[in-house]
Amino acid sequence: MLVSLCDLQAQVNLFPDQWRPLVLTNGCFDLLHVGHVRYLQSARQMGRSLVVGLNSDRSVRQLKGNTRPFIPEQERAEVLSALAVVSAVVIFSETTADRLISSLRPDVYVKGGDYQPENLPEWATLRQYQIPFQTIAIEVSTSTSAIAKRICEAMAGSELWAEGQSGAP
Numbered sequence: 001m002l003v004s005l006c007d008l009q010a011q012v013n014l015f016p017d018q019w020r021p022l023v024l025t026n027g028c029f030d031l032l033h034v035g036h037v038r039y040l041q042s043a044r045q046m047g048r049s050l051v052v053g054l055n056s057d058r059s060v061r062q063l064k065g066n067t068r069p070f071i072p073e074q075e076r077a078e079v080l081s082a083l084a085v086v087s088a089v090v091i092f093s094e095t096t097a098d099r100l101i102s103s104l105r106p107d108v109y110v111k112g113g114d115y116q117p118e119n120l121p122e123w124a125t126l127r128q129y130q131i132p133f134q135t136i137a138i139e140v141s142t143s144t145s146a147i148a149k150r151i152c153e154a155m156a157g158s159e160l161w162a163e164g165q166s167g168a169p
Contacts, residue, residue: 002077002089008051009103011088019049019087024106026053026097028060029076030069035142040085042136043110049087052080053100056093063095070148096121105129113137 003011012019023046029036044050054077060069069076077089092100101109101122109126113135117123126133 001087002074002081002091005090005092005100005103008088008090012104021047021049021107022104023047023050023108023110024053024097024100024104025050025110026055026092026100028055028064028069029080030060030064030071031147032076032079033142033147035138037083038139039112039136040080040083044085046108046110046134050085051088051090051100051104051106052086053097054080054089054091055095056091059093059095098122098125101125101129101131106131108132108134110134110136 012022023043025040025043027036029052040050040052054073055063057069057073060073071079073091077091080086080089090100097109098121102125109122109131111120111133115135117133120126120133123133125131
């Protein structure tokens with residue numbers, strides 16, 4: 001379910017037994033792939049509910065450059081919301097999840113195994129609120145950027161792509 005941060009805070013406060021322990025993660029989730037799915041499945045096992053903070057289109061551009069995201073935020077949110085392990089999706093416009101952490105006070109904050117406290121932008125906020133930080137090992141070594149690169153390379157070698165680029169019919 002796609003929900004505003006304000007509405008989610010109210011739900012968690014009114015019905016803590018339905019939400020806690022609450023696991024929070026965040027990311028761009030542009031071109032959802034099996035690595036994302038396995039990561040989210042593992043994260044959900046750490047609590048009763050899993051909230052995904054989804055970077056807005058604007059924040060994805062700030063983090064990844066002007067060619068991203070490939071998929072608009074509303075569509076990314078819809079795909080994530082359709083996953084059985086995801087309890088709620090909140091779109092946020094900042095480049096870090098500090099505001100989500102401060103507002104929701106999750107019982108655990110989860111990121112992929114490529115993050116450590118020293119390279120985690122939200123580390124100070126987690127420490128401030130004494131929120132545990134967990135990493136999940138990367139099972140499938142793939143990324144949206146790697147998938148995009150493979151698609152571009154495949155298209156560059158394609159006759160149809162070459163015809164489309166030259167303006168030929």
